[in-house]
Every structure is written in structure tokens, then in C-alpha cells.
Amino acid sequence: MKIRVYYEDTDTGGVVYHSNYLNFCERARSEAFFDKGMTPVLENGHFVARRVNADFYKSAKLGDLLNVKTTLLQMKAASFTLNQKIYKEEEKIFELEILLVYIDFDAHVQKLNSETKELIFSLF
């Protein structure tokens, strides 16, 4: 997943605004679904961030072409954890561990059925 840095991603400090690295990671998660002709909104629910641990190593700037790499760390009954790294050329500039919970359309946590678990395994 390649991501170009545009003006809107930067701030007056001359680099990418800190929370936009989380957006880049979310794009990569969603694109995994889009690539399969799906959306991250499934028949019975969707995923929300429950916990985020992020390290900011280096800054990206206007015009940089970044690369997001996503791996599945853990699967639980109603949630899963991803590791997502952002690279600028060969250098890791950002790393995220994100716990995503599966909720229904009334925002109640629900178990991942086996079909949804298989989907997640196939995506990440």
C-alpha cells in the first residue's frame, strides 16, 4: 500500500501532522477490503479502534511516497490486533499496534463468526 504525502497531510511544522499516520494505516486496512471487492462494513457489523500504541520515529514531508505494511498479531473472540509499519524508502518511520473490536450497528461488541475470522486471516 503506497501513500503519497499531499499538502493536506502536512502542517506548519513542515512535516506530516502526527495523527495522519494513523489515517494512513486506516487506509491500508480499508484497502485490504476494497482490494477484494468488499468494504470494511460487513453484513452484521464493522470494526472500531479500541486501543492504539504508536511510535513516531521519523517525519515524512510533502511529496514523500510511503509504504504501509500490515501484519496480524492476534485474533480473539471479538477483536484482533494488527501491527502496521510505515516506511519511507527502506527506513521505518512509524509503527502502530492497534486493537480493533467488532461491533454491530448498535455499537454492541459482538463475536467474530468463523467466516469473518477467515476473512481477517486472508486480508492481513
Next chain:
Amino acid sequence: MKIRVYYEDTDTGGVVYHSNYLNFCERARSEAFFDKGMTPVLENGHFVARRVNADFYKSAKLGDLLNVKTTLLQMKAASFTLNQKIYKEEEKIFELEILLVYIDFDAHVQKLNSETKELIFSLF
């Protein structure tokens, strides 16, 4: 309606990213509803931008405290037009004319009933 410029509003050019002035104007439109204990999502529909004409006169930067002034220009059967000016101290830095159309929750244009028209007259 006072609006503070934060890091997220700026870009690497050192000033507010151009489309964020439209966001500031949208905040002022929404706040008119919030001030009355309402939201811009009414019982039967809500409003979407159909046409925008905007002039960018000066730039705002991190920490600036801006002022948005909104006036109603025209009311039609299913739409209305607002003029919105953004000031930095006494100087006008941005001006917007925006045509807003009333649509139902299936995205069909619908007429403004007299109650909704009165509401709009009272807000702007």
C-alpha cells in the same frame, strides 16, 4: 463564531490549507443549529452544498483567532444561499457564497416546508 487555528488546520506552506476555510464556514452553519439545542439533521432531511464560490484574500496562520459572519442571501423552494465572511481581527480574509439544498435521507431534493424556512430565517 470564533475559530482558533490549530496545527491540523495548517499545511507545510505555513498557513491554513485552502479548503479548511470552507470547514470553518460549515462549523459556523452547524453551530447556529447547536446554539438552539438542535442539530443540522432535521426530522425529514438535511442540507448539502450544491455550489460554492469562494475568494481567498489573505492567509491565516497557527494561533490566529478568526471570526465567521454569516448572512442569508436568498431563500428558494428547496434551497437557500448564504454569504459567509471570515475575519482576522478587522480584516476580511475569506468570503464564501454557498448554495445549500435540502435533501431527504434518500438524497432526493425536497421542498422546504414553512417551518423549516422559518427556522433558517431565525438562524442566519
Next chain:
Amino acid sequence: MKIRVYYEDTDTGGVVYHSNYLNFCERARSEAFFDKGMTPVLENGHFVARRVNADFYKSAKLGDLLNVKTTLLQMKAASFTLNQKIYKEEEKIFELEILLVYIDFDAHVQKLNSETKELIFSLF
């Protein structure tokens, strides 16, 4: 220039937030420079929006793949005007006319030299 609609581009109305179409157009303008191994920040200055006229015809939603087409309308001594259309499949959903002014790093308007004019002609 293909643009995917991600969560961050949408709002609670279920469609792309209105000002983000301007961001998509800005990405296309910047990408024209990046494609040539340049950035939109030139040796002596850069470009800022001075006037925008935009029509919103249809909405885009999460997962849509949009296409931005940019053409040069007019070149003047210190500015130029672009037309930018956003398509969803074959349907035009947004159209922008934007006047961009060339300014130096002290924010003073400056004339486009012949080299910069040629660059703009080659990009759009």
C-alpha cells in the same frame, strides 16, 4: 489521477465531506508535479488558491474510486486558471474552476517567468 474514498474522507451524512473534493483536486495538481520528480514548491515561489467556483453534482461514498481530470483554462502574468472534474465511473460528480496565484516565500504576488509558464503548460 485515481483517488480512493477512505473513512477519513466521509462524514456522518454517509458521503464525502464537501470540502474534501477540493482536497482531491489539490492532490491531482500536486501529483502532476510529483510525476515529474518535482514538488509544487518551486525555486522562487509556490501557488495559492485565490478564487474557487465549485459545483457538487453527486456524492461519493466509502470505497468509491474517483478520477480527477485537470485542464488549463487560462494563463495570465502571475496566475493561471484550471478546470478540474471528478468522475465516479463515467459520471461527473464534481467540477471546480480554480484561480491559482504565484507568490514568493514572503507571500508577495510575482510574475510567472517563461520557464514556469512552460512548466504549467506541460503539466496541465
Next chain:
Amino acid sequence: MKIRVYYEDTDTGGVVYHSNYLNFCERARSEAFFDKGMTPVLENGHFVARRVNADFYKSAKLGDLLNVKTTLLQMKAASFTLNQKIYKEEEKIFELEILLVYIDFDAHVQKLNSETKELIFSLF
């Protein structure tokens, strides 16, 4: 620090987009400086996020009025750690621990002098 949720803060899931809670916290940090007639850009440098740990407990939606509370957890030679909680009425909906590093305008980490340390103690 009161923060109103506007359309731009929400996404098609009907709630605030996850990374925007980090933006709300950044606004509160910056506003602490603005309140004193300063900006977060000091004479010799500014602050960048180095590590973020965030918990998302509940969602906020369009029109909500949120409250950000910030406390200083730890001060080190070249960095400090803040705890920031976001409340919706009396309920904590988000909590952030953020490590901020002091860098100069060439992006090199630098020690906080005693004046800057005192400033941080007085702000948070």
C-alpha cells in the same frame, strides 16, 4: 478546553473518526500556549509526538460538546509526558498518554532549558 464535534470530525460510521481524538488533544495542548499569548513554537524549537498510547472507550457524535483535561505525568531532560482525557458530560470516552520531545528547527532533539521546563510546569 471545550470542543464541539462538527461534520468534518465524523465519518460514515456516524461517530468521530478515531484519529480526530488525537487532534482534539493537540488542540488542548496548543490552546494552553495560546491562552498565555504564546504559540507552541518557542524561540529555539518546538515539540513533536514520539509515542502515543490511546484508549477509545466510547464514541462521540455530531454536535457533542467534549471536554479535554490535561495533566503532566513526567518531565525528562528533553521530553515530557502528558495524560489527556476526553469527557462527554461526566463520562470519560478517550484517554491518551503522549510523550512529546523537544526538537530544534533542524529536527534535532535538544534539552529543555530551565525556562522551558518552568513554562511546561505552568501550562499543564
